[in-house]
Amino acid sequence: MSTSQTEPNKGELFEFLCRMGDNTLVLGHRVSEWCGHAPVLEEDIALANTALDLIGQTTLWLDLAGKVEDAGRDADRLAFHRDVWDFRNLLLVEQPNGDFGQTIMRQFLFDAWHLSQLTALMESSDAQIAAIAEKSSKEATYHLERATDTVIGLGDGTDESHRRMQNALDLLWPYVGEMFVADAVDEAMVAAGIAPDPASLRPAYDTLVNDVFTAATLTKPQDDFGHRGGKSGKRHSEHLGHMLTQMQWLQRAYPDATW
Amino acid sequence: MVVEKPSLETVWGWLHAVPDPEIPVISLTDLGIIRDVQWQDDTLEVTVTPTYSGCPATTIINLDIETALRGHGIEKLALKRQLSPAWTSDWMTDAGRAKLESYGIAPPQPAGGPERCPRCKSTQLEKISQFGSTPCKAQWRCTDCLEPFDYFKCI
Incomplete structure (x- = not known):
């Protein structure tokens, strides 16, 4: 990416990798909550497969985070033994599933960012990050394709499906801004040529989502206010803690239990 | 004591006989996920790439490779995971x-x-x-x- 590079410190790199891994972990868990509950069988299978891809990607990111940290924590340890304030995922992905429309809208808003982030990371100065991004981007391409088709199909569908998709967009749009705001960790990654400046991904994102919303006959909210605090870990929403009580209960009740 | 190492060709032949755990009609080599087989001194190193990052078959595949090669008398074995270049369905053989x-x-x-x-x-x-x-x-x-x-x- 950049030609003059400054090595990031271990803590910053660990933080960045946790952000990547926690996004896919939390969204993967959320999506897996649909297993056995989706409106039709095909969607149930699609959601479960999407969750599986995301959890697979999580293993790659958090294993690398654990190696960088070098404190004896692997992906499982990081996923199941950290508490809510140690999570670094975007607020968007921890939002509850709501109805099917809300789940699909959340997926679309995330996938559109995720794919462009992964595409940029394929050029990372860190070979291991580039390799994980290369692997994950193939799956994210597929996810975005499906989310796009579904947003358009439901937005431009019946009155009922349109209403639900518009409600989902109004509810979730305030969580989009956080994806594009840089902090000290991002700046260190940019300086080291490891990751792109988050703001640089915004124009292409806006073009993509605007095109899809037009095709879906949905109206993007005027207000661009964005909630923050997920990726820094400072202010998660109340939903994440509740989710972790489900996701982590076995390791909490029986620490270090193995299969 | 001099131990004769099986040739790489022989090892590829053994791996060709290991079926995919989910789709047993094709073998791991048909699928194109075995990327390399090398001797590093007296250790046999097999490089495997996952099809999908979350595919639950991946761990079973590694276990099946290990079981097959140990069954052929390989004692020192190392399985390496390779992510890049990422697996593509283009690597599936025509026979597969x-x-x-x-x-x-x-x-x-x-x-x-x-x-x-x-x-x-x-x-x-x-x-x-x-x-x-x-x-x-x-x-x-x-x-x-x-x-x-x-x-x-x-x-």
Whole structure:
């Protein structure tokens, strides 16, 4: 990416990798909550497969985070033994599933960012990050394709499906801004040529989502206010803690239990 | 004592006989996920790439490789995971594609959808879902014989 590079410190790199891994972990868990509950069988299978891809990607990111940290924590340890304030995922992905429309809208808003982030990371100065991004981007391409088709199909569908998709967009749009705001960790990654400046991904994102919303006959909210605090870990929403009580209960009740 | 190491060709032959745990009609080498086999001194190093990052078959595949090679007397074995270049369905062999089709799974096509119904060979097809019974498959249906079938996704 950049030609003059400054090595990031271990803590910053660990933080960045946790952000990547926690996004896919939390969204993967959320999506897996649909297993056995989706409106039709095909969607149930699609959601479960999407969750599986995301959890697979999580293993790659958090294993690398654990190696960088070098404190004896692997992906499982990081996923199941950290508490809510140690999570670094975007607020968007921890939002509850709501109805099917809300789940699909959340997926679309995330996938559109995720794919462009992964595409940029394929050029990372860190070979291991580039390799994980290369692997994950193939799956994210597929996810975005499906989310796009579904947003358009439901937005431009019946009155009922349109209403639900518009409600989902109004509810979730305030969580989009956080994806594009840089902090000290991002700046260190940019300086080291490891990751792109988050703001640089915004124009292409806006073009993509605007095109899809037009095709879906949905109206993007005027207000661009964005909630923050997920990726820094400072202010998660109340939903994440509740989710972790489900996701982590076995390791909490029986620490270090193995299969 | 001098121990004769089996040739790499022999080892590839053994791996060719290890079936994919999810689609046992094709072998791991048909699938194209064995990327390299090398002797590092007296340790046999096998490089494997996952098809999908979350595919639950990955751990079983590693176990099957280990079991097969140990069964052939390999004592020192190292399995390496390689992520880049990422696996592509282009690495599936022609023999593997033919075996998939005769098993009832339409092989991957660059066009992004199946070429024909694996049962009646009709080209009148419709997509049911972008996802199927495993991460590597999608669900399609033949509008002539009306049978639904799995399509091995092209990635």
